[in-house]
Amino acid sequence: MSPLNGKVVLVTGAASGIGAATLVKLRELGATVSGGDLCLAPLGTESRFQGVRMETVDVRDPEQVQAFVDIVVERHGRLDAVVNSAGVGAPSDLALMTHETSHRDWDLQIGVNLTGTYAVSRAALPSLLVQGGAIVNISSIMGLVGSAGFSAYTASKAGVLGLTRSMALEYATSGVRVNAVCPGFVNTPMVHRFLGRSDDPAAARRSLELVTPMGRLAEPAEIADVVAWLISDAASYVTGAAIPVDGGYTAF
Numbered sequence: 001m002s003p004l005n006g007k008v009v010l011v012t013g014a015a016s017g018i019g020a021a022t023l024v025k026l027r028e029l030g031a032t033v034s035g036g037d038l039c040l041a042p043l044g045t046e047s048r049f050q051g052v053r054m055e056t057v058d059v060r061d062p063e064q065v066q067a068f069v070d071i072v073v074e075r076h077g078r079l080d081a082v083v084n085s086a087g088v089g090a091p092s093d094l095a096l097m098t099h100e101t102s103h104r105d106w107d108l109q110i111g112v113n114l115t116g117t118y119a120v121s122r123a124a125l126p127s128l129l130v131q132g133g134a135i136v137n138i139s140s141i142m143g144l145v146g147s148a149g150f151s152a153y154t155a156s157k158a159g160v161l162g163l164t165r166s167m168a169l170e171y172a173t174s175g176v177r178v179n180a181v182c183p184g185f186v187n188t189p190m191v192h193r194f195l196g197r198s199d200d201p202a203a204a205r206r207s208l209e210l211v212t213p214m215g216r217l218a219e220p221a222e223i224a225d226v227v228a229w230l231i232s233d234a235a236s237y238v239t240g241a242a243i244p245v246d247g248g249y250t251a252f
C-alpha cells in the first residue's frame with residue numbers, strides 16, 4: 001500500500017528544486033499532486049512532470065493564491081496537505097550588511113518566503129480542516145541560525161518557523177499538523193545561481209561542502225523524503241517541529 005494513497009497535496013514552488021523533487025516524490029508514493037509556481041518554464045518537457053497538473057501562481061497575491069487552492073479543491077473534492085516550497089534568496093545573491101539591504105530586497109524575501117507561506121496556508125486551512133491534514137513549510141538552517149550578509153533571508157525563514165509553531169498550536173486539536181523542514185545547502189537552481197555569481201563557483205561550492213559536516217550538498221530528493229514522511233500518517237504525532245535536514249550543519 002502506498003503511504004500517501006488517496007491524499008490530495010498542493011505544492012508551491014513546484015517547478016524547480018526542492019518543490020519539484022517533492023512533487024515527484026509525493027506522486028511516487030501515491031498522492032494526487034497539484035503544483036503551483038510563479039514561472040512554469042523550467043518544467044519544459046521533462047518526463048518526470050508529465051501528467052502533473054501545474055498552475056501559475058504568485059504566492060504574494062492573495063487572490064491568485066485563493067484561486068489556486070479553489071482550483072485544486074474543485075478538481076479533487078478535497079485537500080489533505082500543503083507544501084510551501086516557493087522561495088527566493090537575496091536577489092543580488094551577494095552578502096549585504098543590513099544597512100546596505102534595500103527595502104525592495106527585504107520586501108521581496110519577506111513577501112515570498114514568509115507572507116507567501118502565510119497566504120497559502122490561510123487559503124488552504126478551511127479545506128484542510130474538513131477532514132484533517134498537514135502543512136509542511138520549507139524553512140532553512142538560516143531560520144535556525146544567523147547568517148551575516150543575509151538578514152532578510154534569515155528573518156524570513158525564522159519567521160516561517162514562528163508561523164509554523166503558532167499554526168501547530170492553533171490547529172493541534174483540529175487534526176491539522178503543521179511542521180517545518182530546515183534544509184542545509186541543497187543542489188538546486190537557487191544554490192547554482194548563488195554559486196554562479198562567485199568568481200570561482202567550484203571553490204564556492206567546496207566552501208559550502210566544507211562547512212557541512214557530511215562534506216556534501218543535499219540532493220533535493222533527500223529533502224522531499226522528509227517532507228513526504230511529515231505528510232504521511234507515520235508522522236501522526238508530529239506537529240510544531242522544525243526538522244533540520246542539513247548534513248549536520250546545525251549540530252555544531
Ligand SMILES: NC(=O)c1ccc[n+]([C@@H]2O[C@H](COP(=O)([O-])OP(=O)(O)OC[C@H]3O[C@@H](n4cnc5c(N)ncnc54)[C@H](O)[C@@H]3O)[C@@H](O)[C@H]2O)c1
Pocket residue numbers: 012013014015016017018019036037038039057058059060084085086087088089112113116138139140141182183184185186187188189190191
Ligand atoms: N537550495 C537550498 O540550499 C535551500 C536551503 C534551505 C532552504 N531552501 C528553501 O527551499 C525552498 C525551495 O528552494 P529551491 O532551492 O528549490 O529553489 P529554486 O529556485 O530551485 O525553486 C524555488 C521555486 O519557487 C518559485 N517562486 C519564487 N517566487 C515565487 C512566487 N512569488 N510565487 C510562486 N512561486 C515562486 C520559483 O519560480 C522556483 O520555481 C525555498 O523556500 C528556499 O528558500 C533552499
